[in-house]
Amino acid sequence: MKKLGFIVNPVAGIGGKVGLKGSDGEAVLKKALDLGATFESGQKALITMKALRNVADQLDIYTWPGEMGENICTAAGLSATVIGNIDSGHTTPEDTIRAARSLRDLNLDIILFAGGDGTARNIMDAVGTAVTVLGIPTGCKIHSGVYALNPRNAGMLIAQYVRGKVRETREAEVMDIDEELFRQDIVQARLYGYLRIPNETKMVQNLKSGRGYSESTSVELLSNYIADTMEKDVLYIVGTGSTTAAVMKKLELPYTLLGVDLVCNRKVIASDCTEHEILEYLDQYDRAKIIVTVIGGQGYIFGRGNQQLSAEVIRRTGRENIMVAASKNKMLSLFGQKLYVDTGCEDVNRLLCGYMRVLVGYGESMVVPVTD
Structure with a gap:
């Protein structure tokens, strides 16, 4: 025993x-x-x-x-x-x-x-x-x-x-x-x-790592691409982190580095939002997209530092409307490991599992497996 x-x-x-x-x-x-x-x-x-x-x-x-x-x-x-x-x-x-x-x-x-x-x-x-x-x-x-x-x-x-x-x-x-x-x-x-x-590495997360020195060019390119391809009358739910902050800088908009901001038609309509506030805005828009990044060293896209992007927010936005952006350096640092989700809802976790495209440059992406 x-x-x-x-x-x-x-x-x-x-x-x-x-x-x-x-x-x-x-x-x-x-x-x-x-x-x-x-x-x-x-x-x-x-x-x-x-x-x-x-x-x-x-x-x-x-x-x-x-x-x-x-x-x-x-x-x-x-x-x-x-x-x-x-x-x-x-x-x-x-x-x-x-x-x-x-x-x-x-x-x-x-x-x-x-x-x-x-x-x-x-x-x-x-x-x-x-x-x-x-x-x-x-x-x-x-x-x-x-x-x-x-x-x-x-x-x-x-x-x-x-x-x-x-x-x-x-x-x-x-x-x-x-x-x-x-x-x-x-x-x-x-x-x-x-x-x-x-001592079991497959089921235990890594220590969170910081940014690598060489990622700035990659972040610049992918932030340019996201800013250039934003669609009219679409609600963009911009997640936490320096990569998504780079997108906001490119749009010349104020941003909350470690919070969730809402953007439509290249204007901030709400800052540092709670889950409840995001859901209220989702009721007002026909289309929405989530922009998130990957936590360096750990590989999480949901469930670490962005709990405002809850299972219900993800479900209502739709998997097809999730944009994952990360520098090449950050993705390479994961050494081919999978990306992870931990939304607190097993149904939504399963919805997110499978292959997902990660934007790593201007129109350049990697297809990466996602698991829970």
Whole structure:
């Protein structure tokens, strides 16, 4: 029998769809709820735990009460020993640290946790590299290399670990960024430390990388192409990142580097939009297109830093109206790996899977496989 610890940060990712670019701090949580945000971390973690039902007879699961794990185990049909105590509805990072420390002291085989980079920091503060862990990606900021590609892959990897198919471990980087600067479109990431994870590279995401020196010409060409081919009366939903920002610069328009802007007829009609705002504008336009880029080093096009482009936004826009743009340098740095989507909706993930064209220059593209 393997002993598994399970921790959920229930507020992780709550600021994503409402454009707050993070979930750290009580003030941000309150603002997110005021903007209509909902708690989704537990629902994503449920996907992981359902994937463990086939190995339930080989698992002893230990978790924390309520929304920090117990409720998800119950919903997944898994038995678990519940320890600790929380003030339900008012959990904090300190609760995550307390939970991780208490599970560490039980001499578990592995701790599975759901959250983002802030949660990974809390886990690292509590256990260091003394315990093997794996992250379920449910946060806004997921730069660290300690997370599975998506919740389903987290469950598949744990199942392989339980069956003894993955035995080795390795240290992986925990990164975090300053959220206040992030909201000002300034990315200041630093290495916070390391966690020990299962050594399986196909189901674990890479550390997010920065831009390469030689990509500027490629970005210039592809931004020229997008600007030159924009259609009249079409709503363009422009995603986050420096590549999409280059398109806005080419149009001589103001932009939100780490937010989602809406453009029609070469004018900005809304800036730094929430999911709800994007859906409202989609009701007003007959045609819409999404412009997104690829996260360097990881290969994600949806589900990392652009949660405003939700499953519903993608569904209503249509797969055929998604424009993916990235420099040749960025694509080559992925060494032929697939691109990834993690929208939180398995139906939409499947809709996006298959081959997709990525614009890498002026009218020049690469056809790349996309998976979830």
